[in-house]
Amino acid sequence: MRTAWLGMPLLLAVDTALAQFRPLRFDDDFSAQRHACAKDIHSACWKDRPLGDHARVSVGGDLRWRYEHTGHPRYGLEPQDRWGVWMNRHSAFVDLRIGEHWRGFAQLASSHANGRVAGPSPVDENRLDSTNLFVEWRSATHGNRGIGVRVGIQELQFGSGRAIDAREGPNVRRSFEAVRAYATRGHWRVDAFAAAPRHNRPGTFDDGRSQTQALRGLYATRTAAITSWDVYALHFEDTLARYVQGVAHERRWTLGARVFGRRNAWDWNWESIVQGGQFGNADIRAWSLATDTGYTFDDMPGQPRLALLVAIASGDKDPDDGRLGTLNPFYPRGNYFGDEATLGPRNFFNIHPALSVQLSPQVALDAGLDFFWRHSTRDGVYAPNGMLIGPAGDSRARYVATIASLGTTWTPAPGWSASAVVAYAQPGAFLRETGADDALSLISLTLQYRF
Secondary structure (H helix, E strand, O other): OHHHHHHHHHHHOOOHHHOEOOOOHHHOEOHHHHHHHHOOOHHHHHHOEEOOOOEEEEEEEEEEEEEEEEEOHHHHOOOOOOOOEEEEEEEEEEEEEEOOOEEEEEEEEEEEEEOOOOOOOOOOOEEEEEEEEEEEEEOOOEOOEEEEEEEEEEOOOOOOOOOEOOOOOOOOOOOEEEEEEEEEEOOEEEEEEEEEEEEOOOOEOOOEEOOOEEEEEEEEEEOOOOEEEEEEEEEEEEEEEEEOOEEEEEEEEEEEEEEEEEEOOEEEEEEEEEEEEEEOOEEEEEEEEEEEEEEEOOOOOOOOEEEEEEEEEOOOOOOOOOEEOOOOOOEOOOOOOOOOOOOOOOOEEEEEEEEEEEEEOOEEEEEEEEEEEOOOOOOOEEOOOOOEEEOOOOOOOOEEEEEEEEEEEEOOOOOEEEEEEEEEEEEOHHHHHOOOOOOEEEEEEEEEEEO
16 A cells, blocks of 8 residues: 555656645646646646546645654653654545536545654544545636535635644644535635534544534635735634633634735735633633734845744633633644644744745745743643643743744655754743743654645
């Protein structure tokens, strides 16, 4: 089986350069292959193969190999891996189009991890399961207007992935059982959905729909040449939500907006949300603001981009006041603050200067320095998955950690990418006072092929 996976790139590499791969593979653009087939360039037709007069099929997938070694995992709170962790993730999909209205999409993924002394985490290993398995109907497109509906297992990702993301960083991606309807007209796209996350289990075809969590929402995007907008409304429910206050039934609504774009050398991506609802008998009042503002020196070698990211998310001011102030980001990207993936976007304030340089057409370099504080000293520190990793206890210290990172990405050929990241995280006063007093280091090497 593994030999077959490794041989796929050699079998399917032809004309990969014509594809435009997307983070969600069912959004890939294979129009170039389609045009090539029409011109009898048969080597491209495996991406757009006719099946009779009214059906077409495309195939593709991802192969990813990753090694990482973390010194003092979770700042010394978790056992040390001796030789690091070897991970691989393989997926393959079939995209069937029938006529101009119907579509079926099936994607299977297999993820494995070896070397973690405490055993694989829930996002490390999933022997074989569906990440996408849905049926879609869409109307005939008139200009840039149309409607559609998609039903089944599917990955979801909106905007910058600050609230809903497919979780590319970890070894196991996130998917949902969902019904999603959408409409496009002019510069607008509007999505309405009702979804429940799938629980990742390590076996074969044993993932299942969450019985405790549900998410419903509306998400609208208006694209423009300079400044674009997202506006959205979400409702989340969790019958077993856990915060410093305890465990209770959470019902939370969110209103959010994002503005993003580029003008000359400047680019920006700003997002803000407010939240309300109930956590048991407590009222929810939470909010967040995230900004990413950059300037690119187009006339300099490497076109360096300097950026400043500033973000804040509310925490709970008093566990006993009958109100919950901790932000819930729902299903954010797994490496929210970097590849070390130790801290999650709840109860925080951070300042993150960053530099990106294009060393050559195939090589990019990224460097960053992240300063991380608690927003509320009465609330704890949370992991990317929302688990409480550092309760407030008696500590009133605000500073959590300083994280420095340096990474490079190499794209030697179409479909291929390789990356290397080194990171160092020095615990601040809060982590030291709550028992996590070891500096964390990370080395990760990743090779990925998409076809």
